[in-house]
Amino acid sequence: MKASKFLIFSLCFISTFSFANDTNGPQFSDYATKISTGxxxxxxxxxxxxxxxTQKWKSFMQKELVAPVNFAGHYRVYISNNGQFLKECGNDGWACGWIIDKLTGHIVSTLPTFNGNTKYHSTTDNGTPSPDAFDATYYPNSTMMLIYGENNPPEESDKIKCANSLYDFKNNIFNKIMSTECDIDHGDDPAYGS
Incomplete structure (x- = not known):
């Protein structure tokens, strides 16, 4: 069921992702920036x-600092997965992330607020956390980031919400450009408001 759920999510995403690929919608090139060489x-x-x-988190962040620029000209994005940082992401934060400024060595931001959270998770049909339905797209030469997937909004902790959101990263702050909702088929599971 996990594979078919992800396929359904992908099809929903493709139809709503057209705003980032359509000449009428925002393009990564609309938010172009020069890639710094240091x-x-x-x-x-x-x-x-x-x-x-935790020491584990600090070690990962240090390794990321010396890796090549992967976002917005002089930043490095790191996104955790599979609940690897329980202290930093929490029990419900299956994936969370940080933006590292390679020019200063500062961790300047977490991932943007998405569906009311900066820590994301999705679940399989039996409630097991799964990172499959969450992802982010970003480029070294653009300040735009696309985040798509599902998580629990804090005000509706019993309900999963799915969205596709575009953000612009300026002055170490994410500003939402636009967002669209998507639907995930959770079958007859009452935990998902079917």
């Missing part, structure tokens, strides 16, 4: 709160 710092500069994070 100089880049080699050591993270963490805040007091970030210093309280």
């Amino acid at each position: 100089p880049f710092v080699q050591k993270l500069d963490l805040t007091g709160e970030q210093l309280q994070s």
Whole structure:
């Protein structure tokens, strides 16, 4: 069922994703930026709160800092998966992420607020967390990020919501460009408001 659920999600997404591929809708090239060649710092500069994070998280962030630019000219995006950072993402945060400024070594942002959360998760039919129905698209030469998938909005913790959202990242802040809802077929499971 997991594969067919993802196929249904993909088909819903393709129809709503057309706004990012249509000449009338926002294009990644509309938010173009020059890719910096540095100089880049080699050591993270963490805040007091970030210093309280697990050693595993700090090690991952340090490795990402020295990896190539992958977003918005001089940033590195890291998205966790499979619940790898329980302390940082929480029990319901199957995937969460951070934006690292390679010029300063600061972690300047989490992923944008999506369906009311900055930590995302989706589930299979039996309620097991699954990262399959969440993803993000971003490029080194664009400040635009597309996030698509499902999670629980905080005000409706018993209901999964699916959306496709475009954001512009300027001055270390995500601003929503536009968002569309999508539908996921959860069968007859009452937990999903069928």
